[in-house]
Amino acid sequence: xxxxxENWLSDGLDVAGAxxxxxxxxxxxxxxxxxxxxxxxxxxxxxxxxxxxxxQLRAVxxxxxxGRGVVRVTGWPDAAERxxxxxxxxxxxxxxxxx
Numbered sequence: 579x580x581x582x583x584e585n586w587l588s589d590g591l592d593v594a595g596a597x598x599x600x601x602x603x604x605x606x607x608x609x610x611x612x613x614x615x616x617x618x619x620x621x622x623x624x625x626x627x628x629x630x631x632x633x634q635l636r637a638v639x640x641x642x643x644x645g646r647g648v649v650r651v652t653g654w655p656d657a658a659e660r661x662x663x664x665x666x667x668x669x670x671x672x673x674x675x676x677x
Contacts, residue, residue: 605645614647615639621649628664630657 601607618637625635635653642648653661 602643602645605643607641607645610641610645610647611639612647614641614649617647618649621651625661628661630661635661 618639621637622632625632625637630653635651635657638650638652640648640650651658651661
């Protein structure tokens with residue numbers, strides 16, 4: 579899902595704190611990122627199954643400054659609006675929402 583050739587903006591290790599240039603010595607960023615990558619791949623498969631193109635909407639693995647995995651969803655506004663409509667339809671399905 580996140581391999582090269584997909585024109586991903588962030589195909590490698592993306593650390594949220596990297597904007598400020600800080601990497602803390604001794605923090606295991608890779609472990610958190612690997613877990614986030616698995617979750618992002620699963621979410622991207624769901625996006626594809628729902629008819630989204632990954633160039634429009636995708637999940638990207640990242641970590642925070644403490645090394646905890648983070649999954650960010652990025653995309654075009656119209657794709658995000660379409661995702662919101664789908665999620666609203668699921669949560670208003672009469673079962674009181676998703677827990």
